[in-house]
Structures are given as structure tokens and as C-alpha cells.
Amino acid sequence: MTVFAQQDNKAPTKRSAARPGRGGYWWYLVPGAILFVAVIGGPLIYNTFLSLTKWSGVGSPRFIGFGNYVRLFHDSVFWTSFKNSIAMIIAMVIIPTLIGLLLASVLFDYLGKRFGSSGISVLRAVFYLPQVLPVVVAGIVWGWILRPDGAFNAFLDAIGLSGFTKDWLGNPNTALPAVMLVMVWVQIGYPVVIFMSALGRVDPEIYEAAEIDGAGYWARFRAITLPQIRPETFVVALTCTIAALKVFGPIYALTRGGPENATNVPSYFAYYTFFKKLDVGYGAAIATVLTIIIVLVAVGIMQWQAASERKELSGS
Amino acid sequence: MFRRRYRAAKVATAAAFVAVSLTLAACSGSSDVSSASGSAGGATGGSADASSENGTLKLWHYEGENSAMAIAWNKAIDIFKNEHPNVTVDFERKAFEQIQQNAGMILSSDEGPDVMEYNKGNATAGLLASQGLLTDLTEQAQSRGWADELSPSLQTTARYDEHGVMGSGNWYGVPNYGEYVMVYYNKDAFTANGIKVPTTLPEFTAAMDTFVAAGTTPVCMAGAEYPAGQLWYQLALTQADRSFVDDYQLYKNPVDFQNGPTAKGAEVFGEWVQKGYISAESASLKAEDMGTAFIGGKCPIMVSGSWWFGRLQDEIKTFDWGTFLFPGSKLSLGSSGNIWVVPQASENKELAYDFIDITMRPEVQNLLGNSGGIPIAADPSAITDPKTAELIKNFNTIAQSDGLAFYPDWPVPGFYDVLVAAFQSSINQSKSPSEVMDQIAGPYEEGVATIQAG
């Protein structure tokens, strides 16, 4: 995964006539570029324009300059929603990546070798299944589980922990952790699938050599597995972080941002402003700020990735 | 070797699949265009000679399959087909969410219908009317007699002024049915606890005390959706008169949320939570949960709307139940039902008017009543089921005494979520009644200012 690091130094000095140089490769970017401008670039510019207006979605927008941004700066709901985003990052990036890594390793390295691959495939499919479920239905079903008279409280009663039963989604203190739990359930499958795929390309000979040398499971995991699958780790970290900052569906299905903004996230706040409050200009401002933040975080992660690759190339 | 050929075959299949599906997808696009132009060609004449008209009537609504409205409207479609044999009726049942969210976009394009059901109120029909997306139906309402069949209080939600505020101005929609909020109660539970149907608020409170003493939470509630806000509004209405409704809904005068009916309603709501009439754990429950709790006999009282009636009739088999108007109040939540609108972009307006006319006819209205809905122009003697007859009678009582007070989330776009958030705080007892009123006053005042400015 060395897109960003300077691997060009290793290019052969001999330039044969059959390799015409780099100019012609630009043509391959043309289809992607056209689609990008039409679907992303243009709309992004238009959205930024809308953020400078006041508009209800019908009729003509009215230009108001930076008014929306000033209002945003003073809006406590907006800041709360970003605080909740941090919780979403924990629930959608950190926990699933850690658990996913462990799970993938156990499934692939430990169980895979001892039980054969078809059973492991079934287990992997089971862990991935929540990703395939439409989010609206996940909301309905988790609603049944987390209701005051739902399955989870019934279970707590059954094992004698009645004192711990709560209105999980209705109490502002427990709503966010409850949503985080649902998000972990939804997200786990994705890192598991990617990491298992990554583990598939680690040369087993390296493991065996280490085993011969007396390295135990954890030592092998730290010294061999982790560095070998570093590229996939970055992919998972980057994509899950973007998804966490952008998360909308489960919040909409479970709590509509409530109770009392305990689970409000920027994307839901933007949606509500766009389509319920019919304050499109303000919604566009929220979306613009959210996009900028996502871009900054993503570029930060990619720089980190590049730095890590540079360190690897310079021999560590 | 075989694998390579197999791979190549997969690639070829994928490519063929893409080519075919792109062609199909593009074709479905062009067929939409051709059907739009096709309907433009028909129905050029007036309604004078219906049988010689050609064309298509594109009709949308979003009422549930088994609802009274859908049943009645299916009949209306049949009648329409009989009277316009050469017209194709293109009926599509839509998702409410899709229409609510995207109506502006749909009606600004030429992919919209000729006649559709739409939600009444300033933030919905009023908004579209003020932007010129709906056809002015005033002339039709006069000449076809719709204006005579609808009482003034029902006409409020059919007419909107140039700012999109209901109550006056041109006709933009036509309702077929009414709806209102009442108290559903479990007759068996009442009898078992020796409670009679309360006629005053103190009697109602005493009844609920009896239930609490017996260990049951009397009122089914849902804090995560509309029921909590509606209960608050009803409690406020027990202290209010018509001028309050005019101020709150039509912005005639500013509303003081800290004094007057609104504040009193919030206080009583808070009391009901403290006394255990409403479960303190209902903050996360959705309306569906509230309804199933009532149907399951878990709570004997549900303060909600006539939209539950049909479903309760179908699903409650284990106990006897009934309804009564909220005691001690001349005003009730309620209004006309959703309205038929004719998009300005429609090219078959005469057909649309004919259809709307058919829905107002006695046979359709009576069918609506007999299927569990509340018709606005039915013959009371034609309603066969006693429970439904009572439902309709109660509605007429309120409507005729100008007691319909509409709904608390109507005044300002997005107010629904504000109310939900505020009353979740009340149920969780994390905010005092005056804090709750503060919480809703801000968005209300901002929203009204925006509407009145432009």
C-alpha cells in the first residue's frame, strides 16, 4: 500500500521506447472524472452556494451571506451533535476494529487451521449478516429488544438483575450507549471480512518459521500479523471513521436524535434541518461544515498512513 | 485452462448484464417521458362529454390497504372508470415518507400525478399552495357544491392564503373524511374497577387514581412520537377557547407559553407523570408500542386519534372497548382528514375534478363511514355499526360546534420533533413544566416570524 510514499526512487533507470512516459495515463481518469464532476463536484459547489442562502426548498433561494455559519457557531445542538460523533467513532471504528481484528485472527489463524474452511465461512457470514440488513428493519427489531418491556430487560429479569433494567432508548443517560451497542453489532462484520481477507495473504511460512523459533500465538500476532496487515488496518480505520462521522440511518431508525439530543449526530441534524424544518440554507451550512471536518480527518489519516509507509520503506 | 475460460465467461456475462440493464434502465426513463406526453394528448375537452374523453388519470394516495379511506377510494375509482370508460386510471399507492419529504420536488417536475392525497396544514399544503404548485380549486368548489357540503371548520384546512396560512383564501384541497382525538377505554377494566365513563376532568382524574391504586398505569403513552405532544395540547385545550386556537394555529396574536392554556397543560401533564398516570418509562416508546399496549390490554386508557379505530376493531378480541370525548373540554384535537390536491403541473385537471367529485358522493361517503372512517358528508342513517355511528356522531358534535382545534405540531415546520424532545424531558422528569414551555417557545416564535416575513 505504497501509493503515497516515494517509491519512485526504485523505478528502473532504463526507459525503454515501449514505455512512453506518464502522460497517457490521464486518459484513464477521464470517465471517473466526468462522473465525479457531475455527481459530486457540481453538487458540492451548489451545496456551498445554498449554504449562503435562506431557502425553504420551493421557490427561489435568498442570498444572506455568512448568516447561516454565524448561527451555526452559536448553535448548541450542533456542538452536541459533534460530541456524539466522538461516541460514534468509538462505537464504529475503535471497538469494531479491535474486536474485528481479534475475531478475524481467531477465525482464520486458530480455528481455520483446526477445523477447515467451510465452517469458518459460515461463521464469517453470520458476523457479516448485520451489514446486509436494511437499517430501518434493524431499528424496528432493536426497538423491540431495548424497549422497557423488551427482550433485553426480560433477560436481565430472568438472570436476577432486575435492578439494572432501564428505559434504554428513552433515558438520556443510557440512550447513547444503547445506540453504540447497536452500531457495534452492525459494524463488526466489515472489519472481520476485510481482515480475514488480509490474513489470507500472509505467507504461512513466516508463521511456521516463527513457531519453530518458539514464538507463541500472541508473540506471532504482534510481530508478524499486525505489521503484515497494516495496509488493511488503515483502510478499515479510514472508511469506518468516515462512516462514523456520516452516520444517519440507525439514528433515524432508533431514536430520531433524541431523547433531548442525547443521540443527535451532525448528519441527522442536517437531515432534520433540510427536510423537516425546511431550512435548506442552514442545512447546507451544516453539511458543508461536516464535509470539511470529514475531509480534514480523512486527510489526517491518509498522511499518517503515508508516514507509516515511509517509515517501513526506509527500513524498520 | 477450464478456470480461465470460466473466468472469461463470468466477465462476459457481467458485461452483457451491464449492457442489457443499462438499456433497460434508460428505456424505463424514456417510457416515463412518453407516458407524460401521452396524457397531454388526451382530455382536451371539458367535462361535458365524459364518455368521449381519452387519456390517463394519474392518482396517488398513501392510506393503508385495509383502511376505510382506501376502501372507499377504491370504490370511487370503480365509479370513475364506469363514467369515463376511455380513461385509464393509473393508481399508485405511495409511501407516506416519500410524499412528505419530496412533495415539493415531485410537484416541481413533470413526473407528478394528476390528483393526490396530501397532508393538510400550513407546513405542508399551505407551503406548496403559496409556491403556486397546487391548482386553485375555488371555482370547482363553488360550482360543484363542495363548498356547501363542508362545514366552515372543515373548510379551514382546505383553503390557504397567499402566505400559505390556512383558514382563508382560495381552495387548494378537498377533504373526504375527518379525524379527531378522543379517549379510547377498556370497558371491561373500567367495570372491573367500578368506574363509570367520566364526564368532567376531576372524574377522569379520580378514575385514573383508582387504576393507580390497583397497580395499573392507566394511560398508554408514547414519548418518542406524537402522542405525548397531543396529550399536552388536549390538556391545554381544556383551559382554552377558540381565540387561543386562532392565536396558536393562525398566528392572530402572539402566544404566551409561560401563562395561559399552554402552561397549564404542561403543568397537568407533569402532574400526570408524577402521579403515575403516565408511565415514566414511556419516553422511548413509539405510537405503535402505545397502540399494541392498549390492544394487549396492558393499559386501559389511550388518548389518541380516530385513525386507530379501524385497527382496534380488527384486532381487539379479548375485551370490550369504547370511546368518549375528552371530558371537560369544548375543544378537541382534530381537523379534516388529508386533502385531495391537484398539482398545477397536471394536464388532466378536469378528470381530477371529476374524481374528487365522485369521492364526495353519498355512496362513497357511506362506504367510508361503514368501513371505520369518519365521512364528512354521509347519511347518518346509512351507518350500520353502532360503535362507528357513535364515533361519527361525536365528530359531528365537535365539528358543528367549531370545536376542532387541529394539531399541536402544525404551526411551524419541524415543530413535531421539538414537541417530542420537550415532552420526553417531561416524561423523564428532567425538566419542569415551565422549562418545557421555554423549550418549545423559541422554535415556535422563530418559525412564526419566518412565515409572517415571507
Next chain:
Amino acid sequence: MSVPVLTTADTPERSAGQRLADERAVKARDRLHRGAGRWVVLAIITFGALLMLIPFGMMLLNAFKSPADYSVNGPLSWPTEFYTNGLVNYWNASDYPLKLWNSTVIAGTVAVLAVAISLLNAYAIGVGRVKGRLWIVALFLLGNMIPQEALVYPLYFFAKQTGLYNTKLVVIIIFVVIQSAFGTYLLASVLGTFPKALLEAAALDGANRWQILWKVVFPIVRPTLSVLLIFFFIWTWNEFFIPLVMLIDNDTQTIPVALASLQGDRLMDAPTTNAGALISLIPAVIFFLIFQRTLTRGVTAGAIK
């Protein structure tokens, strides 16, 4: 997810070492297949998997319940009878097979096209190493970073202007861009480590860039492309928001939009929603199961041969 082509260089020397490895493997297999430890771990993992399945169990429990039964007895109870009327009515009323077809066409086309676009982009970035590629990747990735609400109004205008509003084609175009953002990023990283030796060899044989792409690069990254194909299909299958905005006529709609029609303004039909969702799960799961064989291969040593 880069190609470990380094191992190919070891090929001639492996025969001796391979024999040794075989011996070790035999011993290792015995060691691996003995012992109770593995059963304990298997049990723990299986238990975890069953926990993951609880919500699906609840779906199953309620998908074939009559509405009255659901209302009276609640979602946690066993159905009193096996009720299929709700599903049958819904199937007919919403023309569910047509919705399945629409969803399949859209998700399938998006998956294939997005993979193709990703490959073209990644070829230029990873193999061609065009100038400013970090920023180009970041720019493409923007497609994944923008919240969909921000795109809806502009895309609506774009669709209306081009006459594509209310067609499947516009939904396909939009999702090709959104999904290929991720694909470009991933593939560009993979192709960044593509063995120069192979490219040089092909160039020396007189192949131009296009031929190199399809004859040399494509076969080797096929496993990564399969992974992308699966993800893109599943991600597009469940998309709700943009189809809700763009697909107005009932005959263009996809399953998530069709399921939304069971949720009214104030009432909803939970059992039928569950049944409908259960059915919509099946094609996505089948797709996953068919293609997941390629996930195990990932990018394995020896694929070059």
C-alpha cells in the same frame, strides 16, 4: 491489500524447502487437530455468533405473525399460527417481484460499473503514478465523504435538467460515483505495489497500456475486484435515501422504498415489514455466499502462476 508477488521469486528454491515444510505440516496438523482447546474457542466464537443472530431470530418470529397476534401478544411471543396473508397481500399489492428486479438491476449494475471505474482510476493512479496522486485519491474519496442530504437538492436539479429524474439510470450513475470512491482508494493502494517486473516485461513484448491493463493487471487483481463487487452490491442494495428522492413511480422503485410504504403517517404494519425485509435479505445473502469464496482467496501467494 497488496499483492505479495515477492514469493514468486522463491519458486525454484522451494522444492527442497517444500519437502521440509510438508514434513512440518504433517506434524503440525497432528498437533493442531488434537486438544480440547480448539473446541472451547469454537464454542465461544459460536456463542458470539448466535448472539449476533438474536435480532434476526426476532425478525423471523414476527414475520409470520398475524397483526392481531402481534398487537395482543407482543413481539417476543411465539406466533399462534403460521400467518402468511400479510406477506401475500403485500407481495401482490406492491408488485414485490418487480421491486426485487429493480433492486437487483440497480445494485448489480452499480457493482460492475463501479468496479470498472475504480479499476480505470486506480490504474492511472497506482500503476501510472500520475502527478498529484495523493490529492486525486483524496478528491475521489470525497464522493464517500459527503453526507447524502447535501447532495439531494443539486442532484434533483441535475436529474430534472437531463430528463433522468424518476429513472433507474440516475440512481445507478449516482451510486457508481459514490461506491467507486471507495474502490478507487482501495485499488489505487493495491496497484501501487504492483510488481514493476511484470509491467516491464509486457511493455517489452510490445503491449500498450490498454493491453497491459487487461492482460496483466486485471487477472492479478481479480480477487480484490471480487471483494469490491460484493461490498458495492450489498451497500447499494440497502440504499434508501437517494432512491426515495429519485424514484417516484412505483415501477422504478427498489425494495427499501417499497418497504417504506408499510409505514404510514401514524400507523405501521410491523409484521409485514419484517416479512418483506426477510425476503429482501435473501438475494443479498445469496450474493454474498456465492462470492465469498473469493474472499478466502483474498490475494494469495501463488496467484501469479
